[in-house]
Amino acid sequence: MRADRRMLLGVTGFALVIFVLGELALLRPPSHEIFPFYSWSMFALVPGEKDQFYVLVDTPEGPVEFTRGGPGIRGAHSVVAYNVIQKLGRAATSGDRADLDTWREQFERTNLEPGTRYRVLHRRVDPLTRWREERLGGKLPADLMEVWAGEAAR
């Protein structure tokens, strides 16, 4: 076969593979990915009310929400940390011990200083409601439920 026709078939075939495997990856939550073929489903679902897990870190000034940063906290603004916290929270509520250990260890090692004490809290909330609460002073509301408490290894 001529080089140009081979190339044309190669390009078409590769585009089809990207499309088909990408769409099939939609069936593989939560990542929706058959690496490196991705469904490109980022920001596809508009967030409504959903389960959210927060981490409260004990500091000398009192408990601080993880994303605000402070003593003992590393990578407060990292979206990877956010995802690990959600996985840690889900593992704690489902009672999957192996999963819990994996995510707890990763969170403590990557995002906390050794010896830092923390609590994981759960709440079902709408992002716009939470946003407005933040605008009104940023205090964590009373309907939070503790699902896990731990301390980063020294």
Place this chain on the structure above:
Amino acid sequence: MSWRWGLLRRFRRRMAGSWRGLSDNPMRSLDRVHQRASVLVPAVYGVMFFSALNVLPHWEGILGRTQLQLLWPVMWLEWVPMREGILGILVLFLVGTGAAMVFPGSRGARVAAMLGVLLFWALNNSTGKIGHSLHVSLLLSILLVVLPSGWNARDGARPIKLAAAHGLVGMQLVMLLTYSMAGLVKVGAGIFQSVTGQASLFHADSLSRHIADRLLQTGSHTPLGAFLIENPWLGGPLMWGAVYLELFALWAVFRPQLQIPFAVGLIGFHLASFFTMTIIFPQNCVLLGLLLAIGTGLRPRWTVGGFLRELPGIGLIQAMLARPKRAKLASPRHG
């Protein structure tokens, strides 16, 4: 065999709308696209090399990683000394992409670049969350491996030059396909959420919700993000415009009038994502500029009318509005 070419030709014609190519000398057109490919392929490797250079200051931190959820391309790290294995990946990423930029004609260099990007990106994403800023570069590096030997020789045979031209258009296709897939999933998810009575893409506050959710996840604050959350009347149309651009991005491969406006629109979309949600895809922005704004060079003179005619959906509406007029004009003659 012939049915396959027929199918491809029909698909290309359908996607191309009214665009039938330049009434130019075909050999001169081919030379022009080949020349562009000879510049743009090393430039695309240059973007990957630049990404590898940006990783240099972080080598020490990456080498220190231990507890990882390894993705399949880097599973082998479990059976070798971790630090040395990671060092090998970082060196391959840097040297492979650099070599492919300097020697794009060498398949060995292109394979090294592809492996370097694949392994580095798999390693970087073995931390519990997969990021996507280097995915398009990775897909392009896989595609470019299949370029024939001697593709960039100036005095190459016609089939070889054509293959290089297909490679350049293929890069546009692969890149814009990822945007169209993103648009398609958003529309699909929007219909699903609408039908199930949830907040959806078709609500004016869809962008406000995305921005609020993202800023809360990272504890960040952006003035533009806050403004759009509070003003959904502006955020909604912006969101729908972005989804339109994404969904129909693939059309720009076949309709050159759309390429510069879509490049500008999609780069604008990435910049807006940064200024509202602190998310940026820097490689994509540069690749959009290279592959669409510079592109194949086969482009008619840009006019607003020509652009509107080629816009997916808009052209269709224009054609539908024009049809009754034509029918009216035609009827007395037939009558």
